[in-house]
Structures are given as C-alpha cells and as structure tokens.
Amino acid sequence: MDIRKIACIGAGYVGGPSMSCLAYKCPDVTVTVIDISPERVTAWNSDNLPLFEPGLLDIVKACRGRNLFFSTDAKKHLAEADLIFVCVNTPTKLQGVGAGKAATFGFWEAAARLIAASCRGCGPKIVAEKSPVPVKTAQAMSRVLSGCQDGAKTQFEVISNPEFMSAGTAIQDCLNPDRVLIGGRDTPEGQAAVESLARLYRRWVVPERVLGMGLWSSELAKLAANAFLAQRISSINAIAALCEETGADVEQVSHAIGTDSRIGPRFLNAGCGFGGPALQKHVLNLVYICESLGLTQAAQYWQQVVEMNDWGKDRFVQRVITSMFNTIRGKRIAILGFSYKANTTDTRDTAAIDVCRGLLLDGAALAVYDPKVGPEQIHLDMCLPRGSLEHPRRQHTTVSLATVDVTRSAYDACRGAHGLCILTDWPEFRSLDFRAIFAAMMKPAFVFDGRNLLDHSALREIGFVVYALGKPLDPFLVQRQGWGFGEEEEDGGGSGGDPRVVRSVLAGLSGMALAPQAAEAGAVGPAGRAKEGKEEDGGAGVQGESGGGGGGGAGARRGAGPALGAEGAVGGEEAVAGGEG
C-alpha cells in the first residue's frame, strides 16, 4: 500500500514528537494527530506545546499546517487515513486481576472501537501499535476491529511498531534511531503492511536498522528492551551500595566494566532510582505476563529489579537522615530536581517523589526547585491519593504539604537549608555558585548527590560535607557518630577525617561561617544565640528548649522562609546539630 495519509490516536509524549518527525521527513505524507483532549490539541496548535522536548518546536513549526495537523476530529481523519498509529497510554491496572502489574487495556480497546466506528465501509487500513502493549495485544485489537464492524467491513491489518524514544532526546531518537521494529503477521497481507511502513522509515533510516519480524516478537521486544535497561540500572545501583561499604568508587567500577565491549558503557550511571513512565511499568508488565504463564522464577527475577529500585530510594533517604545526625525533623532540605531525568517536564514515577515523601515523613521541611516542573505538579505528585493512575506501587501515607516550599531558583531553595539533595541530572546544577550556596546554608552544610552530577572535591574544598552515591564515604560521614551529635555519641572520639572538612564543620558549628541570612535573622558571633529565640535555644532550631550552648552556626535562624516545620522541631532535644558548639 502506498501510504499518503496517516492518522495517530494520542497526542502525548510519544504521539506528538514521533508524528512530528515523521511529517518532517515525509513532506508528501499528511499526518494528523488526534486527541480526545481539546486542551492538548490547542496547545499543539500553538507555540506553547504541551510538553518540553529539545528541538520539537522547530520541527513542529516546519511542518504544522503543511503536512502536520492536530485535531479532535477523530472520525474524519481516521476514515481518511491509510495508516493509523495507536499511541494511547497504557497505565498499570489498579484493581482486579493483575492489579499493580498488568497493563490496562481500556484505552486500547476504546481506540480500537473508535477506529472501527470511524472506518466503516472504508478501504483497507493498516493499524500500527506504537505505544508498548502486552504480548498478543495485536490479536485482541484485530478481534475488536473486526467484531465491531456491523456489515460494511473494512480490512484492517494490525502491525506492531514500538517506539524506543526517550524523553529529553525524543527528536534525536526519532531522527536517528538505533533501530526501527516492525512486526507483522506471517501472511502476504501482514508482510505487505510491514513493507509499506518500512518504506516510509527507509526514507531517513538506513535499511539495516529497519527490522521486520513477527508480531509477538516485536511486541515482546519493546517490554524486554526496557526491562534490560531497568535491570542494568538496578545492577549498578546494587554495586553502588557495595562501593560505599568497601571504599570502591562506582564510577570507576562502571567505567571498568563498560569497557568490555560485551557489556558496553551506557546506562551504567548509579543513581537514587530510575523513574519515568516506562521502565518500572514495563518490568511489572513483564512480571505479570510471566506469572500468568506460570513462569514463577522468571517473574521473581524481574520483580527483584523493581524491588532493588525501591530499596535504592529508601537507602538514599536513610543516608540523608543518618548523615544529619539521625534527625531531619524541622530541618530545611533543598531538593534540586524533580523530573525523572533532565530535559523533561515529566514527573511520572520520578524517584524524587519517593525520596521527598520519605524525607517529609521524617519531619523535614522541603524546598524544591526544578528548572521545568512547576509548583502545581510538584504538590500534586507529592500528595496523590492511593491508587493514582501512574503511581500504583507508591506507599500512600499522607504527607503534609505545609512543609513543602517550591522555589523559583536553586539559590532560593538552598537559602537557610541544612542539606541539599540532587535528585535530577539537570546540567545547569553543575554551574551553580556553590560558594554562595554554602554561605547561605546552615552549617555543617550537606550535599547529597543522588546523580553524581557535581564536582565533589570542589564542594569539599568549599566546606560542604558531601555524600555522593556509590563513592567512598566522606570522612565526616564515616565519623559522624564520633562528634557527640545524635543518639549514638558513645561511639566515638571524633578523631580522624579530612582536616578541611573537620575545620569547616567546626567553623560552622561555632558560628564562624554563618550564612548572611542567618545572621540577619538573629544569629550572632561565635557563641551565637538567636536573638529572637530563647537564650537557651539550641543551635539548629529556634524553639527548642535544651539545644545546648553556642550552637548558633547551625541554626538560630528564624523567618527565612519555611525552613522550620510546624513544630520548629530542630531545636529542643533534637537540636543536636548545634548542641555541642
């Protein structure tokens, strides 16, 4: 079939960018992207696209109105199309059989019924699955399509053409894909349909990368590819935990293993957990398929990839808490980065949600900054009710948003903070002025780099105590129990550690390295006490009763934003950070 008109159901993260690239590369083919959401369609027809993707706006502007259209008029465009892509979402089931693991087929069935209803009596059509689906969805799709035809039958050939783009690099992934899979039935009609679509792709993708295969292989390959990626990340994260315990450096280890050409260097960055709309969901889909087929051991194997990811997020939260003297109650913690990775606004299943919720549950006051994600989304994600569509596995203990401040800049987030966490690998975080940030933070000032993004030795030079995931532990953290802070002070004598860190920490604790804001807010001199607080207020808080002597360095700060929790609880018996100054 010579494809002249294409319709795509779903103008989301996949449908929008992939169809824009198709239109860009095939100017003689008309591509119409359909969505049920009029707001989305309106946004696609404006310069304010509904999603941020580098290079996307240029491509859209080059084709929109020429051979690229966005519309809500499904009936018209589906009836006219030679080829229909289905790009609807496939969230995880929340109830019933397979809840928490199986993919919901509802959007797909609705799309199939829409196609069937719109195309009665039309000529033959190819229907291509683009969003990932459970194996054998094509069969179900064909049955729905042919079952809903009442009389005037249209010939539908269902093929599989899974999308492998990643958010943030969607345009380059579409324009220069590693491979394009097209799966079809092993019949003349099936193979003809595969060939029709392959001809389009071969206009810009070298023929060796356009791979024809069986329908079920193509469907399964998509889930398997994501499961392998997730497994790789969980594997390196498991090694990262081991590195911290042994003094090895995960970056050196991943470099070493990545130079083996059989393993390869990519996707070996340890981090505080993979997130996004795909990896976890697809691993769980795979688990469910294995379980359904009685492959218990295979199911358990893949399940462990997700368990490891959850453990990694918990481990990060634990590190923050134990590093900060076993208490974060009322302490302001800056969260830099909320999206699940850089260059996207997408927060679906982002590791930041679980990390933030973990910190909130332990009483922290968070100041969140993300270059592209706004306050509404962050607040929504933080308090989604149990069972929300894209986060079925999350533990939904209620957290209070009263202590979540979303700031306009990284500097605002860090001002007055006891610690800062890097949760997304936004490159701009690298070029922040960390001297200024250090000056404005409570002391000791902690950095928890969950993406190994920053220059850790430069940060230590400045005076930060740095936790870098999978790296040898900062001497201050190894020795943390020896400083007489927290509940376990009997452990140590406080000797040892990097002298620079030790000096800086001592300076901070004695108030010599006070943040200007803290000074303004009432903290004074080496024996600093909060002017507004009680005389006996402890260092880290303003309302504590017995925080100890001259701890002004780590605290004595009031009124500088929502730094303290409702109880202002950093002081009192938990005001250990400043207690021994």
Ligand SMILES: NC(=O)C1=CN([C@@H]2O[C@H](COP(=O)(O)OP(=O)(O)OC[C@H]3O[C@@H](n4cnc5c(N)ncnc54)[C@H](O)[C@@H]3O)[C@@H](O)[C@H]2O)C=CC1
């Ligand atoms: N986000 C990504 O980078 C990638 C996502 N995928 C997968 O592709 C699927 C779709 O993902 P996204 O595009 O991110 O989802 P999305 O939720 O952003 O977009 C789906 C769109 O389909 C529309 N829709 C649903 N049913 C419809 C119907 N009957 N008629 C018209 N419009 C309808 C929705 O309104 C929505 O705009 C998911 O399963 C995802 O896992 C695959 C590759 C990459």
Ligand SMILES: O=C(O)[C@H]1O[C@H](OP(=O)(O)OP(=O)(O)OC[C@H]2O[C@@H](n3ccc(=O)[nH]c3=O)[C@H](O)[C@@H]2O)[C@H](O)[C@@H](O)[C@@H]1O
């Ligand atoms: O099916 C999909 O939707 C897509 O899912 C993933 O793409 P995506 O989820 O956009 O992002 P990835 O680049 O895979 O990153 C996912 C998560 O893994 C984390 N990650 C990635 C790489 C790494 O080395 N370490 C690591 O922790 C990222 O920070 C992010 O949170 C796949 O990479 C795409 O090929 C696939 O098309």
